[in-house]
Amino acid sequence: VQLVESGGGLVQTGGSLRLSCTASGFMFSSYAMHWVRQAPGKGLEWISHVSSSGSTIYYADSVKGRFTISRDNVRNLVSLQMNSLRGDDTAVYYCARNGVKATFDHWGQGVMVTVSS
C-alpha cells in the first residue's frame, strides 16, 4: 500500500490550493479515504471522508463550505480542493485509507500547506 500526496505549498490568505493523493498497491475503489491534518507542533485533526464510490462525503466543521473532497477510481486518486484558505489551515495534510473499525490503516507521508498573509 502506498499513498503519495502532492500539491502543497505556500498560498496567501483567501487563496486556493488543490491537494492530490495517488494510491497504489491495493484495490483503491474498495476503500473509503480520508484527509487528516496536523498543524505545526499540534495534534491530529480529521477533516474529510469520501466513501469508496464517492457518493458519501463528510467534512469537519472547521472546513465545511471551504474544502471539497473528491475521488477518481480510474486514476486511483483522491483530491482535496481548498478554497478561502486561512492562517489556521497551515498544516501538514495527510491522506489516509479507511481501515477496519473506522481506523486509518495506511497514511501518506504528508504534504505541507502554509497560508500566509
Add this chain to the structure above:
Amino acid sequence: VVLTQSPGTLALSPGERGTLSCRASQSISGSYLAWYQQRPGQAPRLLMSDESSRATGTADRFSGSGSGTVFTLTIDRLEPEDFAVYYCHYQDTFGQGTRLE
C-alpha cells in the same frame, strides 16, 4: 465525543513500562477505539484497533484495554523506537496526544 489523553508527557527509560490513558467524554464502543504512534518527522502509524487488536507490525509488548470512557495503552519493556507521540482515536476525533520521552 472529546478524547482526553494523560499524561501529556511521560518520561521513562528503556526497559520500563509505559501506561498511557485516553478518557472519553461519554461512553464509547471500544470496538472503534484505536491508537496511533507518530515518530518525529513521520506520518502516524496505526498501532491498535478495536481497542486491543494489534495492527500488522505492532510488537506484542503493546497492549490495549478499557471500556466505557477509560482506555489504556500499555507498552511493556520500552525499546528506544517506542519513544514517540501516541494518539487515541474514535470515529472523527483524536486525543491531543501523549509524548513518551
